[in-house]
Amino acid sequence: MIGCSAGFVNLPRIKGSHNAMKTGMMAAEAAFEALSAGRSGDELKAYAYLYEHSHVYKDLKRVRNVKPFWSRLGTLLGVPVGAFDMWTNQLFGLSVFGTLKHGKADYATLKPARDCKPIAYPKPDGIVSFDKLSSVFLSSTNHEEDQPIHLKLKDPSIPIARNLPEYAEPAQRYCPAGVYEVVYDNSGGNPRFVINAQNCVHCKTCDIKDPAQNINWVTPEGGGGPNYPNM
Ligand SMILES: Cc1cc2nc3c(=O)[nH]c(=O)nc-3n(C[C@H](O)[C@H](O)[C@H](O)COP(=O)(O)OP(=O)(O)OC[C@H]3O[C@@H](n4cnc5c(N)ncnc54)[C@H](O)[C@@H]3O)c2cc1C
Ligand code: SF4
Known part of the structure; x- marks a missing residue:
């Protein structure tokens, strides 16, 4: 590999x-x-x-502890401690911490929605902040419409039956391309999980982050995906 x-x-x-x-x-x-x-x-x-x-x-080898420190101690403490360790390795060729491991898998770190305060983000101003779909447009991502969906759910009932009550279905928020939506009928009930697979920018976050490990990202047909022509 x-x-x-x-x-x-x-x-x-x-x-x-x-x-x-x-x-x-x-x-x-x-x-x-x-x-x-x-x-x-x-x-x-x-x-x-x-x-x-x-x-x-x-x-x-020099930077091996940076991300474990960041994950364990958070940004304010984890990043400076990780930087200290990195520079100790760089200058003296050793780490006083040895080799740290990640305590648990990324998907196992989510807190239940009831323990979290929703964040009220300001609306994008179109100058320094932008809505997700405008940015997806810039990625020129494209998938043939009639191809089999490349985002597969092992159990289609889990997003609404398990992830929605427990985690407010996090795919709606972690996906940078707005691929996943929970839509309701006119009365505000009957939630449905919708996957707009043609917008996917292939970051694979959903495969890693879904708390039920229910989403399987597979390679789409025909070289589909983002296309940044000016990079
Ligand atoms: C936002 C961002 C910024 C970055 N900035 C920098 C930077 O400034 N400098 C730097 O050095 N690095 C940077 N990196 C990291 C760098 O892009 C990657 O480390 C590097 O591209 C890895 O190359 P790779 O060939 O191993 O994998 P990739 O470039 O990911 O190539 C893998 C290829 O395999 C294809 N593929 C996957 N599965 C299949 C399959 N089943 N069948 C056929 N094809 C398949 C994929 O479509 C892809 O084209 C950045 C990464 C990101 C995400
Ligand atoms: S791979 Fe990334 S962009 Fe595509 S659906 Fe998953 S989270 Fe969204």
Whole structure:
């Protein structure tokens, strides 16, 4: 595995492109070496060796505790403590904290809606803040209308039966593209879960964040998805 599929992004620096390219190059070198030596059925042991002796490994080792600290201690405390640890690693090559792990999976961190105060966000002003659908428009995301939906629910009843009463169905809020909606009939009852799959910008948050782990993001047909022509 290479690049982001193996989690080789340097999170505090949001740097992943060079790590993806470098690990791809090392995997190719290891595969070439194995094939040249006639060892086609072999495990690519040389890849693990090359990785552990590369700048990618060195870089990621220094920042390994940043996100666990952030998750455990929150932004105000977690980020400075994570930064301290990162710089201790950078300057002295060691961490006084060893290697921290994430306590639990991301989807298991949600609090029930009854324990939270709804946030009244100001309306987007169209100058520095924008509504979700205008931003989705800029992503030029597109999916063929007649293709099978690429956002699959393992159990279609869970969003309304379980997630709505417990978590006010969080997909309505965490999805950056407004793909998920809970709509009601004219009397304000009979909630229905609607998936506007053609707006999906492929961030995969829903696959990770759904508290019931009920949403499965699968690759859409025909190279659909966001298309940023000016980047
Ligand atoms: C908002 C944001 C900002 C970033 N900024 C920076 C930055 O400034 N500098 C930097 O270095 N890094 C940055 N990164 C990180 C960087 O973009 C990634 O680490 C890097 O692109 C990972 O490359 P990759 O080849 O491993 O994976 P990807 O670029 O994700 O490529 C994987 C490809 O596989 C395709 N795919 C997935 N499943 C299938 C399947 N089943 N069949 C066929 N195709 C499939 C996907 O469509 C995709 O095209 C940023 C990331 C984000 C999200
Ligand atoms: S992948 Fe991202 S954009 Fe697409 S539906 Fe899931 S949360 Fe929304």
